[in-house]
Amino acid sequence: MRNKPIAPIQRPKSLCDIAVESIRNAIIRGSYELGEALSEAMLVQSLGISKTPIREALSVLKQEGLVSVIPQKGTFVFTLSADEVSQLGYYRYALESTAIDMAMAQNSNALVKNLLKICASMDKARSKGELAEYLELDSNYHDAIFHHCGNKYLVEGYSFVNGKIAALRTHLSSHPTHTDKSFHEHFEIAELLEQGKKEEARLLLKRHVTRGERSYADAVDDIAEADKKAGLRNKHKRG
Numbered sequence: 001m002r003n004k005p006i007a008p009i010q011r012p013k014s015l016c017d018i019a020v021e022s023i024r025n026a027i028i029r030g031s032y033e034l035g036e037a038l039s040e041a042m043l044v045q046s047l048g049i050s051k052t053p054i055r056e057a058l059s060v061l062k063q064e065g066l067v068s069v070i071p072q073k074g075t076f077v078f079t080l081s082a083d084e085v086s087q088l089g090y091y092r093y094a095l096e097s098t099a100i101d102m103a104m105a106q107n108s109n110a111l112v113k114n115l116l117k118i119c120a121s122m123d124k125a126r127s128k129g130e131l132a133e134y135l136e137l138d139s140n141y142h143d144a145i146f147h148h149c150g151n152k153y154l155v156e157g158y159s160f161v162n163g164k165i166a167a168l169r170t171h172l173s174s175h176p177t178h179t180d181k182s183f184h185e186h187f188e189i190a191e192l193l194e195q196g197k198k199e200e201a202r203l204l205l206k207r208h209v210t211r212g213e214r215s216y217a218d219a220v221d222d223i224a225e226a227d228k229k230a231g232l233r234n235k236h237k238r239g
Helices: 015-028 040-047 051-063 082-127 131-149 152-172 176-194 198-210 216-238
Strands: 067-070 074-077
Touching: 015 040, 015 051, 015 152, 040 051, 051 067, 082 131, 082 152, 082 176, 082 198, 131 152, 131 176, 176 198
Parallel strands: none
Antiparallel strands: 067 074
């Protein structure tokens, strides 16, 4: 009698892993404002776990760039200056444009099919007013490009800033025109790739992830202002 294979036991997540996931998701979804102070006591109460896994989780999130630790002041949700947002956009474009080239060379049909499928889901979420679902699908769209590129180093390079990009995406979604532009650009990039117009797709991707000197500048200014606002809030709290 043959033994039937059984599924391996899934190890339960550590408290640190649970805390990392919970705090990361809260930052990405905008539950915490950019520049907002994160006190250990508040996180202990919110998550119902001790300080040790909270501190370990904040250390992980610091490495991911989602929080910053300022000596004598505390831990804060990240913020970026206008120049830093610009640098992040061009770093993202360098990685993503290369990933598109590689994904198209490996299996263009698979990439295009996946992107168009995600676009269709984005359209449905948008028509229903499901912003959180739409933003998650937006992340999935760009993740798919790296999934199909076949280069683990590009994947790792993008994962280093992926959480920060997702959080910025949530922040920018408060600008109505941004989400509209973003939606149409996703579809157009996929359609250009389907038509084999890779250079046109790259140019649109560059505009999509950097926003150049266009309306993105207003959003960048808002992000840069978050530091000032957070500083004022914390000052008033201490006062």
